[in-house]
Amino acid sequence: MPGYVTERDGADMATVTIERERIREACEHARDELGFDMCVDVVATDYLDWAGVGVSGYIGTATGRDIVHPATQGLQVLPEAKPKRFSISYHLLGLRQGAPRVRLQCWADDGEHVPSVITVWPTCDWHEREQFDLMGIVFDGHPNLERLLMPEDWEGHPLRKDYPIGGEPVRFSDAE
């Protein structure tokens, strides 16, 4: 797999981290060699302030619901740090027996561009436009990278963590 960095197994599918510049080759490899015919989804996630969030001990899992999770001794558990601010995940599906799925993930900081995979799967046209609109990630090589869901003259990228939720204050409601 070109650009392969690391992989991790998950409950639903394996997550393969790819270098950002080689994501298009990796997708072509996945489509041609590994038989993942369809790109189901392209999602960008903003991890701003991720490692700053603590979870104090009360972890819910199937096996242990103790106040004190074995690894924490009751102290705050910080989720593991992420390499960069944005992760862009490409969910792929193979249309054959067993429904193989994989998640190709690349990481980018604010301002770094990601090669567009529109030549690999044309469906990524609107997915990439949506992530550009809402998260501000620029995809190089996309022929029509414009706002899709927000009005054209909107400023800012709403789904980023530093963009406020908006709306109006409602009496007696909590933080939001």
Place this chain on the structure above:
Amino acid sequence: MVDEPTEPTEPITRLRDYGLQSERLLWPTKGPSRFEESLGVEELEQALGITTLEKAVRWAQTKSMWPDTFGLACCAIEMMSIVGSRYDLARFGMEAFRSSPRQADLLIVSGRVAHKMAEPLRQIYDQMLEPKWVIAMGVCASSGGMFNNYTILQGVDRIVPVDIYIPFCPPRPEALMEGIIRLHEAHLAGIPPAYERNGVAT
């Protein structure tokens, strides 16, 4: 010495006397409602007194008030179901949903209004000919509903004057029917449409 009970004053005419059966259902003897006050309690006679010819015209307008096809989201599906045969809207003469706002009398804003959609909504409202009414169907149209965020207009009365607000998410077809019937009653009683009474909410 106990005071003599005073003569009962002239009973003030209330909206119920004008045929608005759905006003003050629960506590009829309480003082005037805010709606009556906004119309002017003392001058209800002047505000609502209508001639027989006007009554006839209003009757005709009520019996064929055609809505505009302005279904936006989930409430639109419930709006479609009142056209269905169980909750039959045709008995009110309103099954003819006009697509052209020039031919429509009633704008039922059914669904959440995003800021991107606010401009077409106002355009459609402006294109309608008077007399025209607006029903804000569902909580999203009345007040933004469960979506208090950067993209949903917090109540459609920010941009168009609204006659009837119908809560619930989504309103049952019977609830929408009640809203429509109240609108008919109000119009028959002589209450002017919302754009004459108040402008747009601030």
Place this chain on the structure above:
Amino acid sequence: MAVVEDKTVIYEGSRIPSRVPTILDVPEELSGSEDVMQVNFGPNHPSTHGVLRLIVDLHGEQVVGTSAVIGYLHTGFEKTMESKTYWKCVTYPERIDYVGYQNNELVFVSAVEQLLELEVPTKAKWMRMLLCELNRIHSHLVYLGTSALELGAISMFWYCFREREQILDLFEMVTGQRMHTRYFQVGGLAEDIPVGFYPEARKFVEWMPHALDDYRGLLDRNQIWLERTVGIGKLSAADAIALGQTGPNLRASGVDWDLRRDQPYLHYDQVDFQVPVYPNGDVYDRYRVRMDEMGESNQIVRQCLDKLERMDGMPWIADDRKVVLPPREELHTSMESLIHHFKIVTEGFRVPAGEIYVAIESPRGESGCYLVSDGGPKPWRVHFRAPSFVALEATATCLTDTYVADLIAVVGSLDAVMGDTDR
């Protein structure tokens, strides 16, 4: 595959427009011509799809250019859900695809349950299957009623909505609400199945095949319907896969793929049902796929009822009190229940950190939920893979060489719900 002179050629023989896959460009020989008129099918339009805007270039009656503008119903679900605890979040996904609402609920609730590694009791799974299949019938009825209405078969609207009212009666009996039922909770169902539901559901299941025969009798061999739908809006199998289509749109193009059979969730591997596949990829085939699916869903509902009628008294929600609200009668007697209730409602239960993508077969195609949790009580990132969003990407391909009257048929057959598209 190749970038040739700033055109992206996907593969030979593809009908996907080569510059931008979702925009049909006016061909050069016509592009300066006075005969080409640009018409705006604005967000408010007679067809009943919700707020889709199509900017269409017409050369006489022929469609030579099209591009879709969406976003008029963008509600910011994903951002709003990041600020609500998981228990409060359950009311949001249903309003995304507001015609197949319980499928959206199911996909979100399944994602949370898988991150929690929570076991859902069998009865809840069977009931979820039953309600999702009823919702599939409901969604296809709305599709059929509105599609037929737009093509001129106006009476279909009333027939379909008659059956739809029966389904909504069943939902109201179980959950108390006709639409947006909030019945699926993390861990199972909100309440037990009421007495008297099974006979009513059986009545509906016995009646539905007759209704389907009625519809087939009206439309299947109707000459006008055939002329308006056969051969219109073709989408080949390779194009459909390249465009990411799933669900009935994919099956009508000849690709045999159904997540219920190929990646079973709930108890779909224990019921018998057929997956209708048709080869041509035109509007008529999409209609036939949905009609057959309604019949198959009816079979599945019947099998679910057979199983559920023997499950009286079994639990309908998981037992884990750290996640699931305790039953109300316990709140009067047990202190721990009260504390748990309080904690879950105010602070919310915590979901272990991780990311997950769960996909189900909703009436429109593959509906997925991508959930990233940071270990806290609120989701860090929720993203819904909307099948209608992807279906509308295919408008440009389907509308090559069509007339303006066929445009309505094609957009209707793709069955896009704008809440799902814009989220």
